[in-house]
Amino acid sequence: MTEAVLTPGADLPESSGTTQAAGGFSLARGLNALREEMDAPVASFFSSCVHCGLCATACPFFVETGDPKYTPIHKLEPMRILWEQEFTFWGKLKGVLREKLPLDKLGLDKHFAGKQVTDEMLAEWEPLLYDSCTMCGRCSMVCPVGNDIQYMIRKAREGQVASGHSPEGLVAASVRAVNTGSPMGLKWKTLDVQIRHVEQSTGLEVPIDKQGADYLVLLSSMEIINFPEYLEALTKIFAHAGVSWTLSQQCFEATNAGIQIGSKDIAAVLVQRVVDAAEALDVKNVISPECGHAYTAIRWEGPNAIKRAYPFKVFHIIEVLDQLRADGRIKTEGREDDRLSLHDPCNLARKSGVIQQQRNLMDLVAENFVDLKEHGKMQWCCGAGGGVSSNERAEALKLAAFKKKKAQIEEVEPDRMVTMCATCRTQLEEGLEEFTMDIPVIGLTELIADHLVESDEGTHA
Amino acid sequence: MVTASPHRPDGRPAPARQATLGESLRRNGVSRRGFLKFCAATASMMALPPSMAPAIAAALESARRPSVIWLSFQECTGCTESLTRSFSPTVENLILDTISLDYHHTLQAAAGDAAEHAREAAMHANAGEYLVVVDGSLPGPGANPGYSTIAGISNYDMLMETVADAAAVIAVGSCAAFGGLPKASPNPSGAVAVQDLVKDKPVINVSGCPPLPMVITGVLAQYLTFGKLPELDQYNRPLAFFGQSIHDRCYRRPFYDKGLFAETFDDEGAKKGWCLYRLGCKGPMTYNACATMKWNGGTSWPVEAGAPCLGCSEPDFWDAGGFYDALSVPPGNSGDMLLAAGAAGVAVGAGVGLLARSQAKGAAKQHQTVTAEELEQKL
Numbered sequence: 106m107t108e109a110v111l112t113p114g115a116d117l118p119e120s121s122g123t124t125q126a127a128g129g130f131s132l133a134r135g136l137n138a139l140r141e142e143m144d145a146p147v148a149s150f151f152s153s154c155v156h157c158g159l160c161a162t163a164c165p166f167f168v169e170t171g172d173p174k175y176t177p178i179h180k181l182e183p184m185r186i187l188w189e190q191e192f193t194f195w196g197k198l199k200g201v202l203r204e205k206l207p208l209d210k211l212g213l214d215k216h217f218a219g220k221q222v223t224d225e226m227l228a229e230w231e232p233l234l235y236d237s238c239t240m241c242g243r244c245s246m247v248c249p250v251g252n253d254i255q256y257m258i259r260k261a262r263e264g265q266v267a268s269g270h271s272p273e274g275l276v277a278a279s280v281r282a283v284n285t286g287s288p289m290g291l292k293w294k295t296l297d298v299q300i301r302h303v304e305q306s307t308g309l310e311v312p313i314d315k316q317g318a319d320y321l322v323l324l325s326s327m328e329i330i331n332f333p334e335y336l337e338a339l340t341k342i343f344a345h346a347g348v349s350w351t352l353s354q355q356c357f358e359a360t361n362a363g364i365q366i367g368s369k370d371i372a373a374v375l376v377q378r379v380v381d382a383a384e385a386l387d388v389k390n391v392i393s394p395e396c397g398h399a400y401t402a403i404r405w406e407g408p409n410a411i412k413r414a415y416p417f418k419v420f421h422i423i424e425v426l427d428q429l430r431a432d433g434r435i436k437t438e439g440r441e442d443d444r445l446s447l448h449d450p451c452n453l454a455r456k457s458g459v460i461q462q463q464r465n466l467m468d469l470v471a472e473n474f475v476d477l478k479e480h481g482k483m484q485w486c487c488g489a490g491g492g493v494s495s496n497e498r499a500e501a502l503k504l505a506a507f508k509k510k511k512a513q514i515e516e517v518e519p520d521r522m523v524t525m526c527a528t529c530r531t532q533l534e535e536g537l538e539e540f541t542m543d544i545p546v547i548g549l550t551e552l553i554a555d556h557l558v559e560s561d562e563g564t565h566a
Numbered sequence: 567m568v569t570a571s572p573h574r575p576d577g578r579p580a581p582a583r584q585a586t587l588g589e590s591l592r593r594n595g596v597s598r599r600g601f602l603k604f605c606a607a608t609a610s611m612m613a614l615p616p617s618m619a620p621a622i623a624a625a626l627e628s629a630r631r632p633s634v635i636w637l638s639f640q641e642c643t644g645c646t647e648s649l650t651r652s653f654s655p656t657v658e659n660l661i662l663d664t665i666s667l668d669y670h671h672t673l674q675a676a677a678g679d680a681a682e683h684a685r686e687a688a689m690h691a692n693a694g695e696y697l698v699v700v701d702g703s704l705p706g707p708g709a710n711p712g713y714s715t716i717a718g719i720s721n722y723d724m725l726m727e728t729v730a731d732a733a734a735v736i737a738v739g740s741c742a743a744f745g746g747l748p749k750a751s752p753n754p755s756g757a758v759a760v761q762d763l764v765k766d767k768p769v770i771n772v773s774g775c776p777p778l779p780m781v782i783t784g785v786l787a788q789y790l791t792f793g794k795l796p797e798l799d800q801y802n803r804p805l806a807f808f809g810q811s812i813h814d815r816c817y818r819r820p821f822y823d824k825g826l827f828a829e830t831f832d833d834e835g836a837k838k839g840w841c842l843y844r845l846g847c848k849g850p851m852t853y854n855a856c857a858t859m860k861w862n863g864g865t866s867w868p869v870e871a872g873a874p875c876l877g878c879s880e881p882d883f884w885d886a887g888g889f890y891d892a893l894s895v896p897p898g899n900s901g902d903m904l905l906a907a908g909a910a911g912v913a914v915g916a917g918v919g920l921l922a923r924s925q926a927k928g929a930a931k932q933h934q935t936v937t938a939e940e941l942e943q944k945l
Contacts, residue, residue, distance in 0.1 A: 129940060140929030148922060192922045266936055269944060276941045283938035370936040 132224045135268020139187050139222075142260035150252040151188050154178055160244035160254055165486055165506040166237040177244035177254045180233040183222045184261045190219055224268065231270040234261055236499035239506070241451035241486035262367020272496040275366040282362040283374055288495070289326035293354055296329055300352070303337045309344045311336070314386060315351035320425070321388040321417075322350050323359035323379065323403075325396040327527035335395055335527075338554030342426065345557045346434040350392075356382035359393050361402035363410075365492030372402065373410040379403055383417050390418045392425055395548050397452030397490055397526040404457065421453060422550055423525050427462035430469060437556040440472040446519035447476060448510070448533060449484040450526035458482075463525060463549055470556045471523075477513045485509045489532035507536035514544065525549045588627030601626075607780075608787045625791035632790065633688050633696040635728055636670035639721045640714050640748040640757055641702025645739035646672050648776035668696075671716065682717050685728065693731040697789070700725065700760050703741040703748045707763070709756025725763060734768040734795055735760060738782060740878055743771035743801070750884035761802060768795055771802045773854075775878035780859055781807045799853070801881060812849035812875050815857035818842065831872070842869060846890035848877030 160177040161167040167175040190196040199219055202208065242255040265271045278288040285292060300311045312318065320343075328335045343350050356378040363372030383391050393400040404419040420428075429435045447467060453459045460481040467474045479485060488506030493499045510533070514522065522537075522544055524530050533546045591601055605626065606619040638646070650673070667673070668688035671681055688696060704721035705713045711720035729735055737760040740746040748757035761769045772781050785804055788796045796804040813819065821827070821841040828835035828842055841847070849857075852875050860867040869875055874890065877883040 129934070130944070134934055137929050137932050137934075141926055141933060143922065143926045143929075145919065145923075148919075192925065194918065266941075267934070273945065276944050280938045280942045280945065284942075368936045371938065371941075374938075 130267060130269030132222075132227070132268050135227055135264045135266075135270070136187060136222060138267035139184055139261070139264035140191065142184075142263055143188055143192055146253065147184075147257055147260065148188065148192060150254075150257060151181075151185050152193070153250040154252060155250060157249060159247050159249060160252075163243040163247040164238075165241075165243075165488055165509040166502060169505045169508045170502075174233060175237045177238070177258075178252070180230065180238055181254070181257050181261055183226050183230050184257065184264065186220055186222050224270075227265060227268045227270045230261075231265055231272065232498070234258060234265055235272050235275065235492060235496055236502050237506075238491060239451065239486050239488060239493050240491035242455050243451070243483070243486065246455065246483060259364075259367060263369065266366055266368045271366050272492075272498060274496040274498070275362065275492050278495045279362040279366050279368065279371050282358070282360070283371060286356070286378070287326045287358045288360055288362045289330065291326045291329055291358075293357065296324070296352075296357055299329060299333050299336060302333070303340055307337060307340055307344075309340050311340055312351045314354055315349075317387050318349045318351040319389050320348060320350040321383050321386060321391045322352055322394070323392060323399070324352075324357050324394050325360045325399055325527050326358060327360075327396070327531065328394055331531060332395075332527055332548060334551050335548055338548070338551040339422065341554045341557060342429075342435065342550070345436075346429045348429070348434075351386060351388070353382040353386055355385060359399035359403065360396055361399060361406075362492075362495070364398055364402045364406055365495065369410055372406060376403060376407040376410045379407070380411060380415060383415070388417055390420060390425075391415075393419060393421050395422060395525045395527055395530075395550060397450035397528060401452045401456050421457070421459055421525075423453070423462050423466065424459055426550065426553060427465050430465060435469070435553065436558040437469050437553070438558050439556055440470055441552070442472045443520035444473045444475060444518070445471045445521050445523055446474070446514065446517055447480065448487065448522055448524040448529055449480055450524065450529050451484070451486050451490060453525065454480075454484055455482045466549060466553060467523065470552055475517050475519060478516055479513065485513055487529045487532040487536070489528050490526075494528050494532065503532070504536065504539060507532060507539075511536060511540055511542070514542070519544060522546045523549050523552060586628050590631070605787075608784055622787065622791045626787065631666040632786075633666045633668050633692040634699055635668055635685055635688055635696055635732075636673075636699045636701070637725060637728060638670075638672055639700065639702035639704040639725070639742070640755065641739065641741050642747075643672055643701075645701040645742075645776045646670075649738075649779045649782055678717055682719075689728065689731055695733050696731070697786075698728055698732040698735045699738055700735060700742045701738045703745045703757040703759055704763075706756045706758040713755035722763070725760070729764050729767055732767055734770065734789070735764055736782070736785060737761065737769055737771045737773075739777055740773045740775045740881075740883065743773040743803075744881040746775065747884055749882070769802055770795055770798065770804065773801070773803055773808075773879040773881075775876075775883075777879070778807070778855055778859055778861070781855065803853070803879075807855045808853040808879065810853065810855075812852045812854055812857050812869070813847075815855075816849055816869060817857070818869060836872065842872075842874040844892045845874045846888065846892055847874035848880070848883070848886070848893065849875040850893060852877040852880055854879040 156178075158176060161173070161175070164175060164177050167173070167177075173179070188196075190200055196219070203219070238255075238258050240255045240258055242253075244254040245252065245256065248254060262271070281290045282288040300313070303309075304311055322339065324336065342348075358375075359379070361372055361375045363369070363375050379391065391403065393403055400419075400421045404421075407419075408414055426435065445467065447463060449455075449460065449463070453463075464474075464476075477484065486506065487510050488503050493503050493506075514537075522533055524533065524546060525548060527548075530546050530548060537544050537546070588601070592598070602619065602623055605623040609619040609622055636646075666688075669681065669685040671677070674681060674684070676684060702714075702721075704725060705711055707722055711722060714721045716724060737743040741748060741757075742760050745753075745757050745759045745762075748755055749759070761771065770785055772785060774781070781804065784807065785796060788794075788804075796806055799805050799808050801808075813822070816822075818839060818841050821839070822843055826835060826838075826840040827844045828840045829844055830836065831845065836845075843850075847869065849869065856867045856875070857869070860870070876889050877886060880886070
């Protein structure tokens with residue numbers, strides 16, 4: 106299934122000498138990509154920014170480093186300059202005057218000298234747009250004039266990709282995702298080994314390629330490698346609740362490196378695979394795993410990327426579990442009595458409004474649940490999302506941004522943290538270990554599976 | 567801790583002429599704590615960082631009493647009243663007591679020739695260093711000088727002679743700063759402001775009718791501390807005090823923002839303390855510190871007392887229409903014009919929007935698809 110799109114300019118000039126022009130990427134192509142992204146919201150956002158700096162106070166990267174270059178709106182400076190010069194009346198007028206009038210002779214040149222977006226500038230902004238932004242969207246929430254800053258960051262990354270200024274880690278992940286089907290290079294046979302293992306330990310069948318199933322289950326590579334307990338937990342819960350579900354050999358990967366690197370072309374290729382697999386099996390619903398961006402990629406960006414509506418619905422696993430709970434299909438026994446707290450993934454809570462569901466599920470199995478002070482739509486990002494965790498250069502910043510989460514956790518002193526995103530979970534585990542805080546992190550799906558009432562009926566599905 | 571003793575450690579009385587401001591203040595019963603509070607307040611009023619308060623204190627402590635010559639021309643003595651009777655005793659007053667006020671014909675006991683000799687003596691003794699404070703406007707060079715004379719000397723001659731060797735001139739009150747009431751139409755005495763005549767010395771305008779006492783002392787304190795005059799706005803007023811409009815600092819501003827206005831002085835809105843804009847408040851065009859510093863020791867200020875701001879610190883406020891006429895009221899039947907203007911605006915906006923959209927669409931046509939192969943070449 107390598108439907109790699111052919112390059113229009115197959116006879117691209119050799120990128121021999123130039124360092125950044127590899128693969129036909131160039132400043133001109135980058136600027137064109139930015140122009141494509143200038144829509145009505147972007148224009149109104151740039152023209153309504155009042156430079157109040159409130160977005161800085163909402164950003165964990167600024168808050169923890171205190172460096173003003175991490176002010177969210179500043180990360181968009183190249184895009185803003187291009188907008189001002191080419192999409193505003195005064196900017197265009199200045200441009201015309203610059204060309205037509207002998208400004209230097211009139212001594213006016215410095216009044217009309219607009220800053221140009223150069224290749225160097227895009228190179229300088231690469232770390233600002235990728236290393237110091239998880240697209241968590243907290244800045245968009247606090248902007249007093251309602252500017253959706255993370256929406257623009259996502260767009261600005263299109264220009265970075267097309268100009269050849271995107272981080273190596275994300276480029277490699279995108280290439281692997283398209284070429285192998287997984288950003289981490291996993292193939293079906295790796296998953297197959299795990300499926301056997303799950304079937305052995307649970308005595309349950311993991312359905313594969315079942316035509317007409319209610320739910321197509323997707324996974325993230327991170328889960329397959331680091332958290333195999335997720336698939337086991339899900340198999341148990343669905344058997345318990347009698348859910349009709351299936352995996353697909355055609356496509357098992359939910360994550361979307363194209364969304365993270367900021368390429369709608371790559372994103373569309375990856376979303377199309379999910380859609381093709383779901384349509385081939387004629388499923389009614391697709392379940393995104395315990396992963397934040399995979400959910401927003403398929404649920405929100407996907408139809409725009411492939412430019413058509415889906416014939417199925419998309420849910421995050423937590424939404425499905427809460428619906429099963431509400432329908433009385435999940436019966437649990439016993440409750441955890443240690444102090445548990447919850448980390449809301451940005452993509453799930455702030456960007457998708459899934460906030461109450463995980464709390465309903467916690468109530469089911471936790472005796473002693475305590476919320477972090479700022480949670481739900483105003484929660485603080487773990488610091489690893491939006492491609493930061495795939496970008497080795499951002500390692501130090503990622504840890505710096507985690508300090509905000511750490512401070513939040515220290516405030517309520519939980520015994521364990523619960524979350525529902527593999528990237529958040531990895532970041533929490535690594536961060537807490539770095540600061541030698543002995544707080545284990547678990548996935549919510551596993552926690553639910555641990556408390557299922559043992560049923561003597563065996564498998565339903 | 568320095569004691570408030572007027573004596574030196576050896577018991578001899580300190581010589582009065584050599585006393586520094588600090589010593590002099592303590593002799594007048596001002597505690598060091600009160601003095602430091604004044605310095606901190608001055609620093610914040612002048613928009614200086616808090617770390618400057620000790621610097622102000624140190625400079626003021628050791629400052630020698632500067633010689634000040636105060637000239638009163640066509641005025642009502644309200645400015646002097648404001649300064650000396652505002653509320654007492656205050657550090658501000660005492661600072662003024664401690665400057666060497668060598669000539670002030672309203673306050674001094676001497677009169678006639680004796681008084682004028684005092685002025686001339688101060689000018690000679692402190693040539694190039696003394697400050698001249700002026701309150702009141704004066705008949706210009708082309709006007710009949712007989713409208714205002716002192717000891718037979720015309721205001722114009724006295725000002726020019728006194729200013730010749732001064733370090734700087736502080737025009738206190740709207741009359742001295744901008745001409746004020748005497749200059750109001752039809753200006754029978756040909757009155758002009760100090761800055762119209764003094765061109766070769768720095769002129770600082772402390773406008774207001776009368777000005778806030780703290781502003782006068784603030785300018786003096788800054789001069790004593792840094793040896794230079796404060797940053798000024800386009801009307802030569804100290805920015806620290808005149809940098810923001812009454813409207814922007816008004817505690818009734820939230821009512822303005824909500825569109826809640828008093829329509830008469832005794833309606834429900836007036837009783838509820840709503841915005842006085844429609845009763846003629848000139849707050850939006852008036853720059854002064856009344857809203858933050860208030861009057862009479864912080865007791866109240868005109869808007870708090872229910873009176874619209876008259877705009878007394880702005881040039882020619884007497885002739886700026888009625889005190890109780892709202893600043894701008896939409897003229898007559900403006901509905902149609904507004905509609906037309908709105909429609910034109912929408913059309914232009916839509917046009918510009920379409921242009922921008924076509925630009926973005928044009929860019930989309932030139933889009934080159936990003937592929938994994940291309941990305942791979944980068945690795």
